[in-house]
Amino acid sequence: MRKLKRRKSYSRGIGKLFVLILLIVLVLGSFFYFRDMTGPxxxxxxxxxxxxxxxxxxxxxxxxxxxxxxxxxxxxxxxxxxxxxxxxxxxxxxxxxxxxxxxxxxxxxxxxxxxxxxxxxxxxxxxxxxxxxxxxxxxxDTKPPRISTLSTAHNLNHGGAGLVSYRISEPAIQSGIQVGDYFFPGYLQANGDYVALFSYPYDMDEADFIPKVVAEDAAGNRNLSGIYFNTIEKRFKKDRINISDRFLDSKMPQFESLFPNEASNLDLFLRVNRDLRSENRARLGEIGAQTSPSPLWSGSFIRQPQSATRSTFGDRRTYYYQGKKVDNQTHLGVDLASVKHDEIVSINDGEVVFADFFGIYGLCVIVDHGLGLQSLYSHLSQIQVAAGDVLNKGDILGLSGMTGMAGGDHLHLGILISGIPVNPVEWWDNKWIENNIDSKLP
Ligand SMILES: [Zn+2]
Structure with a gap:
């Protein structure tokens, strides 16, 4: 009897164990089964x-x-x-x-x-x-856009501007003129043609100047098309600039907050003349993109009345301090001097896109004339317009002065195409504008 009883409890024990194992298998199994119910x-x-x-x-x-x-x-x-x-x-x-x-x-x-x-x-x-x-x-879409150039006879002065009009076979997400590393965007006009202002950049060798129309469609297919062009070489002037302690003492304090760790006024001058100058130039590229897709200018451009030219575009400037050469830069505008605090006028119709202190340019106004063409008025003593103002040709935008890197009261006038400085003199030549720009617009 005792033996039987024991066997009974023994088999009962086995049964319990079996149920327990079954439970564990079920729990684990369903854990693994239901552990990952979502796809990658x-x-x-x-x-x-x-x-x-x-x-x-x-x-x-x-x-x-x-x-x-x-x-x-x-x-x-x-x-x-x-x-x-x-x-x-x-x-x-x-x-x-x-x-x-x-x-x-x-x-x-x-x-x-x-x-x-x-x-x-x-x-x-x-x-x-x-x-x-x-x-x-x-x-x-595997087909690149087809480009047909419409304008002919592109004659470019070194440092000057030109205009190309062209047609693209399909809508382009980007098109324009590629010149080495420079890109000048084209703008779609109401008649379906594109126009692009471009430049034979002042710092490019003749051998490297091979302008091409480029167009890229939404799928990323790109096409290039050469244009017929002639270049007219220009010998840029050499200019010697002596930096005096008096100049440094009067001009450098306005830049001290930008470069507080320079040991001397000359060191500060070199930082401004090199680093701030190239920083300001890069910013001009960004401002150049804020442009009207159609021309805002009309007819001839005006030259600041009763002013004398003091420095020309492209002057290769060498800077001397105490008889020693300290720096080289290129002058990328025209310096016009008249009376002190002269009323400065907009050279053509346009919209103010910048009106503020701007590094080496001091108090500065930039007016957009459309298609990437902008005029820059710098070293002002007073700004009388604000960004967004629409100006007519001849409207006063401020008074001349000597803010920024200016040794005396004058207007530094810059003309830019998509942020690249070009020679302003061309724009005062009505025949040049008619032959090279206006006659090529649709
Ligand atoms: Zn200047």
Whole structure:
């Protein structure tokens, strides 16, 4: 009897253990089964409409639960599937990046869908795991825009300006004139043509000056077209500037807050003449983009009345201090002097885009005349306009002075095309404007 009893309790014990193990297996099993019920995350860039066969797509997929099992990428067009990529991933892969293009996939220009699939290692869905499928739509465009140049006879003075008009076969996201590293944007006009003002930059050698019209469509297809042009060389003047202690003592305090750690006035002068000058020039490029897409000017440009030219455009200046050469810079405007605190006028119609203290230029006003053409009035003693003001040719914008890097009361007049200084003298020549600019506008 005692033996039987023991056997009974023994088998009861086994039963309990079995139930316990079953429970544990169920709990663990359902834990693993339900642990990862969501598919991997996927992302594709670029997003947007138009792509070309050189567009690089970047695909990323990530699964924080059970990790990644497989990836497939394909394109569909008119119901036909074209494989792009398919791969199985090693166990433990939680994230995968890959780049691909539509080159050699065998697609035609037009609507195309890219379907991306990413599966994880989860045992959910009766072992099948979770799969994320996403479809992205694009317009495949492999044809670069065609460019037809409309204007002829582009004759450019060294340091001067010119204008090109051209037509593009499809809407461009960017077009203009590329000259070495310089880019001069073109602007779409009401009649459907583009126009771009550009320059034979003062600091470019003749051999490097090969202007080209460039156009890029929304898919990133780019085309280039040469233009016929002639260059007219100019010998820029050399100018010697002696820096006196009196000049340094009177001019440097206004810049001390910008460069507080310079040991001497001469060191401060060199920081201003080099670093601040190039910083100010870079800013002119940004201001140059704030322009009207159509011309605001009309007819001839006026020269500051009753003023004498003191320095010309492109002067190669060498700076001396106590008889020693300390710096070289190029003068990129025209210095006009008259009476002190002379009333300074806008050279043509336009809109004020800058009116403030501006580094080496001191108190400065910049007027936009459209198509990237801007005039800059510097060293003013007083500004009488504000950004946003619309000016007519001859309107007073301030009084002359000697703020910034000026040794005496004068107007430094700059003319800029997309922030690149050009010779102002051309713009006072009505025949030059008619032949080179106005006659080429639509
Ligand atoms: Zn000047």
């Amino acid at each position: 995350e996927v992302s594709l860039s670029p997003q947007g409409d138009a792509v070309s066969t050189s567009t690089v797509f970047e695909f990323r997929t990530e699964d924080e639960g059970s990790g990644l099992r497989s990836i497939s990428i394909l394109a569909t067009q008119n119901g036909v599937e074209k494989a792009i990529r398919a791969l199985l991933l090693d166990e433990g892969a939680m994230k995968h990046d890959l780049a691909f293009s539509l080159k050699d996939v065998g697609l035609k220009d037009g609507q195309v869908n890219i379907v991306v699939r990413s599966a994880d290692r989860s045992i959910f869905n009766f072992g099948a795991g979770n799969t994320t499928v996403k479809t992205y739509s694009f317009l495949l």
